[in-house]
Amino acid sequence: MFFVYFYDLRPKNPKDYNKLKRRFYYHFNKLNLIKSYWKTKSVLVVPLELESIIDNFFVSFKPDIEVYKLQTKYIEEL
Numbered sequence: 001m002f003f004v005y006f007y008d009l010r011p012k013n014p015k016d017y018n019k020l021k022r023r024f025y026y027h028f029n030k031l032n033l034i035k036s037y038w039k040t041k042s043v044l045v046v047p048l049e050l051e052s053i054i055d056n057f058f059v060s061f062k063p064d065i066e067v068y069k070l071q072t073k074y075i076e077e078l
Contacts, residue, residue: 001047001048001071001072001073002045002046002047002048002071002072002073002074002075003045003046003047003048003050003051003054003069003070003071003072004043004044004045004069004070004071004072004075005043005044005045005046005054005058005067005068005069005070006042006043006067006068006069006070007042007043007044007058007065007066007067007068008042008065008066009021009024009061009064009065010064010065010066011064012063012064016064020061020064024061024065027057027060028057031053031054031057033046033050037050045075055069
């Protein structure tokens, strides 16, 4: 079982985008996730064990980020 997160940075003020992006990826890299979890620039796939960690991470950026979570049993690459 996996969780797929789709996210997009959306700052309240467009001038703050670069600042938000630097801060977001700085903290994201501190999570030390396996590179295979990070599928694309805005899609993350994690196992069940990491759900609470990733949820808390995204909630910490909540006003400036849009996040959707999907639960799935398998993922297939085309």
